[in-house]
Amino acid sequence: MNSIEVSNLEKQYGSFKAVRGISFGVKEGEIFGFLGPNGAGKSTTINMLTGQLKPTSGEAYVCGVNVLDKKRIREMIGIVPQELSLNDLLTAEQNLRLYGTLYNVPGKELNERSHHLLEAMGLAERKKTLVKDFSGGMKQRLNVILGLLHDPKVLFLDEPTTGMDTQARRMMWDFIKQVNKKGITVFLTTHYMEEADYLCDRVAIIDEGVIQAIDTPAKLKSQLKHENIITIQIEEDEQVINDVGSIAGIKNAFFSRGELKLYIEDRDGLLLDIAKALEGRPIKSITSVEPTLDDVFISLTGKRLRD
Ligand SMILES: Nc1ncnc2c1ncn2[C@@H]1O[C@H](COP(=O)(O)OP(=O)(O)OP(=O)(O)O)[C@@H](O)[C@H]1O
Ligand SMILES: [Mg+2]
Known part of the structure; x- marks a missing residue:
């Protein structure tokens, strides 16, 4: 079964078409990547798939639910936006509690998941630190944890490692793989070819709002042999x-x-x-x-x- 199903999806801002009729499916359990340069339409696409931006035309379904049904979509998916959604004046732990409450995660589950996710992301010892005192990489990791707190079926990440150093990037990649092994389908955007190559089962190459090719990294490369x-x-x-x-x-x-x-x-x-x-x-x-x-x-x- 496909976790994400997209057909002829378009987004027009005024007279400018940022996404031009894209169609693709993401299989359940896959890590699927959108690889493209600045302005390719990656964030626009992810925002439509997560119910945050209304498509101009076309259709998209996540776990069988139309993305126009924002409430049900939000319950099923986790979102890790390109812009951090953290409160700088709260500690890491307080951020998690606030977010968990917004998503109606029961207290016991919230505590367990927070503990486990902070450990996995190497942030457990810093949970009482104010987010404003976190490094950029630490903030990005905490941002990912927020997207996972309500135990989503599909996780969407918009450029999860932009600006990170090599070590922080590796850690994020391993974490995304771990998350995926637990059965969560992952859709991510990136403009790093190494990231798409290392992390993704399949990659869609997008440029100027058009998907140019979709396949496994190995097959995409072998076409150039x-x-x-x-x-x-x-x-x-x-x-x-x-x-x-x-x-x-x-x-x-x-x-x-x-x-x-x-x-x-x-x-x-x-x-x-x-x-x-x-x-x-x-x-x-x-x-x-x-x-x-x-x-x-x-x-x-x-x-x-x-x-
Ligand atoms: N609200 C908006 N109004 C008008 N144009 C927009 C708006 N949002 C995005 N665009 C334009 O749509 C195109 C696609 O933008 P988008 O943010 O989806 O690209 P992206 O692939 O995510 O790029 P980046 O790698 O820089 O994040 C760009 O040309 C951008 O300038
Ligand atoms: Mg973007």
Whole structure:
């Protein structure tokens, strides 16, 4: 059974269409990711699926309930918004109690769940600390706990690790996996390809309000196998892009993370042409690389997801 079912969903703000007729299903028990750059329509979509924003047209159901039925939707789902929904002047524990009361979670369950969730998120020892004294990462973790307090069937997270350092991000990923193992379906948005790759069973790639592809990360990447992607360690210089960019058979060329990245067609003599174009410049290495989700995004949209 599908936990989330979406057909031809659209959102128009004035004359601007932010989400342009998207359709997809999320299976029960899946971690499903919406991967896209700034302004792609990720928050707009998640806000429609969680009953917070009325679609302009189309339909969406979560656990069989129409998202227009806000009251029933809210009972079934947990929401972790992009903007934190914490009260800075309360302690972590007080925030949980306030939220639990708003959601009518019975006292005993609230205590048990709060205790367990604070432990799992590494916040148990800080439960009596005012939220204003929390680090950004701690606030984000507490924000996730709030979304789980009423034991939802589906958890929605909007960019759960934006701005986090590597360690905090890992912790959040492991926690989301743990939550999912307990049987909670997870829908998340992200603009980090590593996050989508590591965390999600399936990924929808979204750009300018349109879903460009939906599949497992492995399948999305394997579609690019026939293409060649190489990186060259060479000093960053715009002239390099001009020199190699004009070679026939080079589909795209740019610097990424200090390396020159080339998308090339399989053609005899191409490597020789590249070597000629780069003549006189010291090259540390030439490596052919496995495609990433970033490469999938480039091949679908012609644009880069991020640097
Ligand atoms: N209330 C609004 N009124 C008008 N335009 C809006 C409104 N909310 C969002 N938009 C526009 O709709 C588009 C999609 O926005 P949305 O917030 O859904 O993107 P996003 O994928 O979540 O981006 P980000 O990664 O920056 O969070 C953007 O161009 C945005 O400027
Ligand atoms: Mg957003």
